[in-house]
Structure formats: C-alpha cells, structure tokens
Amino acid sequence: MSWRYTGDMPATYPAYIDQATGQTLVAEPGGVYDIARAEGVEGIPSRPDGPWERVKATGSSDKGKE
Incomplete structure (x- = not known):
C-alpha cells in the first residue's frame, strides 16, 4: 500500500x-512511499503517525477514474 506524506517539512x-x-x-x-517497518522493530503501526494519506493504487484500467 502506498502513502503520501502531506507534511510541510521533510521528516525522517x-x-x-x-x-x-x-x-x-x-x-x-x-x-x-511504500512503507515497511525496519527490521527488528515491533509494536508500532504499519505507517508512521503524522500527516499521511493513503494513495489509491491505479492500474492501467483505472486511469482517468476517480
């Protein structure tokens, strides 16, 4: 799953x-970004907290549809 960072400043x-x-x-x-937890990291959400929104995956048959 892809996520868009909507923050105003870069973040690490x-x-x-x-x-x-x-x-x-x-x-x-x-x-x-396609995001994964770093190796050995457990007990955290599948994406970072903060200004993120899910990006709908679009295949070739989905182009132009929203």
Whole structure:
C-alpha cells in the first residue's frame, strides 16, 4: 500500500523503511512511499503517525477514474 506524506517539512522516520530504496524513510512533502517497518522493530503501526494519506493504487484500467 502506498502513502503520501502531506507534511510541510521533510521528516525522517528511523523505525520505517522506504521499500523503493531499502533505506530509512525520509519523507518529502508530497512524496509517495511504500512503507515497511525496519527490521527488528515491533509494536508500532504499519505507517508512521503524522500527516499521511493513503494513495489509491491505479492500474492501467483505472486511469482517468476517480
């Protein structure tokens, strides 16, 4: 599942991984990320707290539909 960061300032989330890079999640305003918990981290939500919104996945058959 993808998430858009809606914060005004960049933010670093050391307990989470940006799955596209395999690195610590560093969120930029407006950026869309596939997020995973960092290895060995337990007991936290599947996405960071804060200004995030779910992004609807769109396949080729979904283009232009909202």
